[in-house]
Amino acid sequence: MIIPIIGNVTYPITLDPTVWIFDDRKILLEEAFKEHTDQNEETDELEKASERYNKEVFQIAKPPVNRSIKKFEREKILKSSYVMPLDDFINNAEVKPDASEVTLELDDNEVTISLRELKNSYFLFAIDGKPLKEDGPVHLYYKDGSNKENPIKNIKKLIIK
Template sequence: MIVPMTGNVTYPITLDPTVWIFDDRKILLEDAFTEKMDENEEIDELEKAANRFNKEVFQISKPPVNRSIKRFEREKILKSSYVMPLDDFIANAEVKSDAKDVILVLKDEEVTISLPAFQNSYFLFAVDGKPLKEDGPVHLYYKDGSNKEHPIKNIGKVIIN
């Protein structure tokens, strides 16, 4: 259930979609293809991040403890489908400047897409709160929704070329 990202990168990384259900960067599938958040929402997110930083740096009275998931949130997680934006993973792998395309190694074949198309994509990793076991571990959706009805499935490895 892991997806290695290798090739023309400084740091090959291994993606583990089974833990993304607890990641705050995940996006509900039904929200992924709607309008992007407006500028005020972006400012609110930046303000929240700044407040979290200030709290952690300047108010270190007790060790940080993960916030427990409330019952409502737990039920929502177990009933929802989620995608993960790929931006942070691509940045962490540090794709080299001469990279041009991406080979997605599927169960029975390979699919080549452009690097910009890959950068503007999501990985679907959970349907109804469960990992994709039969045709997973991840599916690729373009952020513009152009392949929403026919995502690329059975992705087991990503090779940056």
């Protein structure tokens, strides 16, 4: 149920989708495609470096975790389907500047997409509050909803190239 991000990155990381149900960054599946805004704008490299420096120096990088979940919220969590945006994880792995594509290793084959497409994607990790066991651990959806009817399933590893 874990997904390594390896390859052309400074820090190989391992994702564990089973704990994302408690993460405040999760988004309800039915709301994920409603307010999509085009995030293909290029950010200035100096600004990115500045943000990374400020984050490392002034903040302790902790994942946002919902510490107090009320009974109503707990029941909602256990009945809802959720996606997780991928950009934070990709940024934490610190992809090297010459990387441009990603190979998604699946159960029985591989799919290659651009790094930009990966950053503008979600991982579906829970349906009705339960982890994806049969064709999971995650499904990849593009934020623009273009593959909403046919997500990439059975993802086992991300290899940045």
